[in-house]
């Protein structure tokens with residue numbers, strides 16, 4: 083085992099996103115290094131996961147608002163037993179729900195916080211993790227911002 | 229009879245006339261269809277109804293035995309009503325609502341609701357075999373990060389609720405122990421012969437933290453069935469009649485499904501929470517029993533209730549999951565809760581609550597719920 087700071091090791095057999103049509107731009111923005119959330123151009127409501135229709139005004143026209151990338155840990159779980167084959171050999175593994183400064187919630191992983199150090203309320207910021215096959219995921223690290 | 233808030237026309241017009249189940253095991257050695265057929269024939273015998281009289285069949289969407297296969301095996305002459313409800317395990321109460329409404333509307337006379345599943349030896353819910361999305365749909369935003377099974381998302385919600393309300397894993401353990409005591413009285417229960425202490429719960433291995441092993445439901449092979457027909461017909465059995473006083477469902481929406489369904493359900497029933505004598509709650513994961521008790525409005529602080537032993541069958545307070553539930557009897561996706569709620573009305577539970585007039589059954593943390601009332605034969 084290498085010494086040095088703890089680093090998240092993503093289980094390679096985890097599913098990769100197979101986004102529906104209305105979600106494709108979310109992943110396209112990530113490939114371009116932006117965390118962007120679907121915004122209704124009629125009423126301005128943000129929606130995540132993306133929808134076909136705005137639930138507030140039933141608008142169907144959207145743009146994609148780039149987020150600040152700042153977020154807070156809202157909740158988390160730690161998988162200790164490999165309850166799914168993709169997790170074999172990768173436990174304990176934490177999965178985290180964060181709430182973005184702009185409001186939407188994302189499920190993610192923390193790249194530099196070991197599972198036993200995660201706390202609700204912890205300040206984090208987005209990093210872009212290239213997992214291969216043209217897929218980039220929004221993961222998070224301890225906030226370096228003040 | 230006068231009732232307040234008599235919204236649903238079927239209130240007390242339809243009854244659960246019979247219940248049946250197979251043995252519960254880890255390896256049934258028979259098909260899911262056979263498990264359903266065994267449970268159905270047992271329930272029909274209990275109801276005093278001939279198989280050919282059945283003219284309605286309803287099933288869990290995830291159940292693999294089609295109404296056509298079941299009808300062919302029962303020799304049904306004229307299937308007039310069938311259907312299923314989409315979602316996972318949590319649709320039992322909604323099926324009761326649909327079936328009761330159909331009978332009251334004259335669309336069918338005898339509707340059987342069935343569930344047969346090799347949940348341990350076949351497709352395993354706990355491994356995401358049934359609910360996994362392989363990165364599609366909503367799974368595109370959860371599965372790539374390791375939320376792969378039902379316990380993952382529900383553990384996430386549990387952790388947040390612990391943070392917000394101060395409820396602890398020890399409280400979850402207290403409810404698990406209360407249910408195990410019920411299971412120890414129930415010969416059908418998987419854990420009939422195995423006691424559980426709070427210390428054992430706390431020491432049990434973490435599956436998906438904050439869920440310990442004994443916060444998670446069993447995985448079970450088995451079958452169960454309900455026979456619904458008119459209250460008048462059910463009265464002919466000469467025993468207390470489990471009348472469907474109210475049944476309702478709640479799907480996607482804003483706010484807790486349990487809170488939304490509760491206002492509908494109790495308005496239909498025209499009774500108050502205090503009138504309920506015994507409660508069954510869908511316990512795929514034990515912590516959700518405590519959350520549901522609060523969200524349905526039975527109690528403001530379920531942690532305190534379990535500290536005081538208030539969910540035991542003989543507590544005189546709010547007996548919960550008197551068969552042992554999904555944690556300790558069997559995981560039949562709410563079917564065993566509906567059967568137990570019915571037995572409590574008939575006075576036939578192995579952890580019988582005294583003088584039950586109203587029996588409450590949640591079948592999926594707010595997605596469906598039923599209130600049964602004891603009718604005289």
Ligand SMILES: [Zn+2]
Nearest residue numbers: 122125136139
């Ligand atoms: Zn809008």
